[in-house]
Amino acid sequence: MYTPENELDLNLRPTQETYDGFQTAYDHFNWHLFDGQLPNCLITLQRKGRSYGYFSPKRFVRQDGKASHEIALNPAYFATRSLEETLSTLVHEQVHLWQDCYATPGRSGYHNRQWADKMKAIGLHPSSTGKPGGKELGDSISHYIIDDGRFERAAADLIKNGFHIEWREHRSRSDAPVVIGGDGNKTAPRGSRGGKRVKYVCTECGLNARSQHDANILCGDHMCRMEPT
Numbered sequence: 001m002y003t004p005e006n007e008l009d010l011n012l013r014p015t016q017e018t019y020d021g022f023q024t025a026y027d028h029f030n031w032h033l034f035d036g037q038l039p040n041c042l043i044t045l046q047r048k049g050r051s052y053g054y055f056s057p058k059r060f061v062r063q064d065g066k067a068s069h070e071i072a073l074n075p076a077y078f079a080t081r082s083l084e085e086t087l088s089t090l091v092h093e094q095v096h097l098w099q100d101c102y103a104t105p106g107r108s109g110y111h112n113r114q115w116a117d118k119m120k121a122i123g124l125h126p127s128s129t130g131k132p133g134g135k136e137l138g139d140s141i142s143h144y145i146i147d148d149g150r151f152e153r154a155a156a157d158l159i160k161n162g163f164h165i166e167w168r169e170h171r172s173r174s175d176a177p178v179v180i181g182g183d184g185n186k187t188a189p190r191g192s193r194g195g196k197r198v199k200y201v202c203t204e205c206g207l208n209a210r211s212q213h214d215a216n217i218l219c220g221d222h223m224c225r226m227e228p229t
Helices: 014-034 083-102 113-121 150-160
Strands: 042-045 053-061 067-073 124-127 142-145 178-180 197-201 208-212 217-219
Touching: 014 042, 014 083, 014 150, 053 083, 067 083, 083 113, 083 124, 083 142, 083 150, 113 124
Parallel strands: 042 067, 178 217
Antiparallel strands: 053 067, 124 142, 197 208
16 A cells, blocks of 8 residues: 555665675775685675575676676575674675685585685684584585684775665564574574474484474574474
8 A cells, every 4th residue: 555655766776776885895805805806796686595695606698608607695684694794795705706716616515625714814714603613614614703804804994984785675683584503693583473392403414493383493504494393
């Protein structure tokens, strides 16, 4: 139903505002963390596997035959993670792009030692749990931000100069899925329905957790939905 409060502004340009912002962030980190070595890529917004983001080499081809890598970011988490955390996902994927261009990436989906060393060199510490002590190598590896590291300083400069994510999903924090593992940033669970707690299990690794009925819980290591038992 139309009301003056929900009238859409015909002058808004959400696509341009969103992608121009992420291009600015990509260029900033390319210059400050990768010495300007990275080629531009196509940044997309995807919800694939409910992960925070992913890198796909040479995913797109222009009509003249020139190829472009893809870095995808998951917009479902823009409202539930800090701006610094979202930017760290962008840089995590930029390290994959750097490795594809200038080094030796592991097999598909595998985070090898070379990738892990580059991550630490730019201020992100690989971790399967998103916290200190997690595995640095493997198929499902997240990271945490190193205090006063190169990434943290570069991100602070970018944010200080006015960078922000202009558009976010119109959803409350309580609607977001709960992530177990992954980056270690668990979002708040939805309100209880009847008070009965249910056991949820990851079908990939057997990780289990208990939460209220009809919760949406993800295994952060495998980025798949945990099933109730």
